[in-house]
Amino acid sequence: MNHKRSRALYDRALSVIPGGVNSSVRAIRPYPFFIERGDGAHVIDADGNRYLDYVMGYGPLLFGHDLPEPVRAAVQSAASDGPMYGAPTEVEVDLAEFVTRHVPSVEMIRFVNSGTEATVSAVRLARGYTGRNKIVVMEGGYHGAQESTLVEGSHDAQRPSSSGIPQAFARHTLPVPFNDEEALRAVLAEHRDDIAAVLVEPILGNTGIVAPVDDYHQTVRELCDEIGALLIFDEVITGFRVGGLQCAQGKFGIMPDLTTFGKIIGGGFPVGAVGGRTEIVEEFTPAGEVFQSGTFSGHPVTMAAGLATLQFAAENDVYDHVNALGDQIRSGMRDILADRAPEYTVVGTDSMFKTIFTRADSEIQSDDCETGCQQDRSCTRFSDCPKNGSDVQCAETDRWERLFWPAMKEQGIFLTANQFESQFVSYAHTETDIEETLEAYKMFFE
Numbered sequence: 001m002n003h004k005r006s007r008a009l010y011d012r013a014l015s016v017i018p019g020g021v022n023s024s025v026r027a028i029r030p031y032p033f034f035i036e037r038g039d040g041a042h043v044i045d046a047d048g049n050r051y052l053d054y055v056m057g058y059g060p061l062l063f064g065h066d067l068p069e070p071v072r073a074a075v076q077s078a079a080s081d082g083p084m085y086g087a088p089t090e091v092e093v094d095l096a097e098f099v100t101r102h103v104p105s106v107e108m109i110r111f112v113n114s115g116t117e118a119t120v121s122a123v124r125l126a127r128g129y130t131g132r133n134k135i136v137v138m139e140g141g142y143h144g145a146q147e148s149t150l151v152e153g154s155h156d157a158q159r160p161s162s163s164g165i166p167q168a169f170a171r172h173t174l175p176v177p178f179n180d181e182e183a184l185r186a187v188l189a190e191h192r193d194d195i196a197a198v199l200v201e202p203i204l205g206n207t208g209i210v211a212p213v214d215d216y217h218q219t220v221r222e223l224c225d226e227i228g229a230l231l232i233f234d235e236v237i238t239g240f241r242v243g244g245l246q247c248a249q250g251k252f253g254i255m256p257d258l259t260t261f262g263k264i265i266g267g268g269f270p271v272g273a274v275g276g277r278t279e280i281v282e283e284f285t286p287a288g289e290v291f292q293s294g295t296f297s298g299h300p301v302t303m304a305a306g307l308a309t310l311q312f313a314a315e316n317d318v319y320d321h322v323n324a325l326g327d328q329i330r331s332g333m334r335d336i337l338a339d340r341a342p343e344y345t346v347v348g349t350d351s352m353f354k355t356i357f358t359r360a361d362s363e364i365q366s367d368d369c370e371t372g373c374q375q376d377r378s379c380t381r382f383s384d385c386p387k388n389g390s391d392v393q394c395a396e397t398d399r400w401e402r403l404f405w406p407a408m409k410e411q412g413i414f415l416t417a418n419q420f421e422s423q424f425v426s427y428a429h430t431e432t433d434i435e436e437t438l439e440a441y442k443m444f445f446e
């Protein structure tokens with residue numbers, strides 16, 4: 001493949017944009033390809049190369065790159081009315097009503113501009129509402145580029161995971177392993193009077209894809225109630241993807257106190273949101289005391305795109321389609337790995353999928369589910385499903401980045417460039433696309 005223009009653009013970008021990109025994850029080695037445009041399930045780069053896309057903007061693009069006609073019309077109409085006003089508009093109320101009607105735990109919602117902003121605001125709200133300082137997060141979880149959650153290490157040896165964050169901030173964030181009830185119980189007991197919230201992705205979506213074991217979230221819910229801490233579900237990835245319009249909380253039958261959204265809820269435009277019980281969300285200013293604000297929040301174009309997207313998903317076979325293709329790609333990958341690389345694991349559910357390059361010396365080969373994880377039940381090798389972030393972190397990340405990703409790209413398949421990011425099928429993908437992808441996958445493992 002020729003990448004002359006992408007290389008030249010990257011050279012220009014490196015002189016004026018740090019690292020040549022506006023979000024770190026895009027800095028693919030040796031250089032990223034620059035996208036010219038999307039076309040259904042494909043993207044076309046600056047040199048005219050065409051790729052079947054499973055990155056899907058890192059999650060927002062439920063329909064792929066062509067907006068369905070009603071969504072396109074809603075966006076164009078909102079944009080041509082004038083981009084934004086600094087005053088409320090009806091479409092914000094419409095979208096808030098739609099979300100509160102469909103998402104079980106959400107009675108009231110505040111829109112912001114990114115998933116990061118949503119989790120920043122949710123953490124502040126939880127602290128303000130409870131009058132407590134500490135939050136519990138999951139090791140390997142990700143909640144955006146924010147001070148309170150860019151923390152690594154264990155709950156008693158935590159440190160900021162980025163330069164520029166004071167150690168004092170990390171003191172208030174307590175990471176525990178996902179799916180480990182005992183670890184959570186111990187940390188909640190030790191800090192019980194100062195824990196504002198447990199903040200958790202219902203399915204870890206940023207360190208491979210890790211599903212909760214049976215009843216895990218139910219236990220987390222009960223433990224939060226016991227000490228008066230809030231349960232915050234970060235549904236920035238899973239929202240309006242896993243479990244359809246009810247989100248992952250509907251799928252798992254859990255009522256968190258607060259939920260953060262991003263990605264799909266804005267129909268491909270910059271968005272975030274914090275929803276939850278009225279009594280808590282009304283603590284945001286101006287109704288309450290927890291300061292929250294934003295020039296672009298509830299942006300009319302984003303709100304129109306989000307509303308039209310969710311309405312289209314409600315009225316068409318969108319979730320059936322993407323979930324069926326998710327099943328097809330996961331089971332096809334499992335079949336390919338079964339006799340070629342049985343030490344690797346295919347993970348995911350609904351329209352999310354990933355292969356975890358688990359250690360080649362993995363000895364677990366049982367056909368029986370020992371973990372009780374709620375991974376897609378067509379998995380034939382449940383016993384080696386990763387249960388937490390560290391199970392995934394010991395995967396062959398270098399093999400993904402240096403061999404697998406470039407090989408798939410050369411065959412015209414655009415995957416997330418590191419081992420940890422989730423991948424997505426969209427409404428624009430077809431069964432034939434999945435078959436083509438599985439052929440490329442098979443060639444790599446052969």
Ligand SMILES: Cc1ncc(COP(=O)(O)O)c(C=O)c1O
Nearest residue numbers: 114115116142143144236237262
């Ligand atoms: C679970 C989760 N929370 C929060 C965020 C942050 O969202 P954003 O990148 O829109 O700030 C992400 C981003 O991928 C995410 O996956």
Ligand SMILES: NCC(=O)CCC(=O)O
Nearest residue numbers: 023024025058205206421
């Ligand atoms: N799963 C993590 C992301 O989607 C982040 C995307 C970005 O920061 O560009």
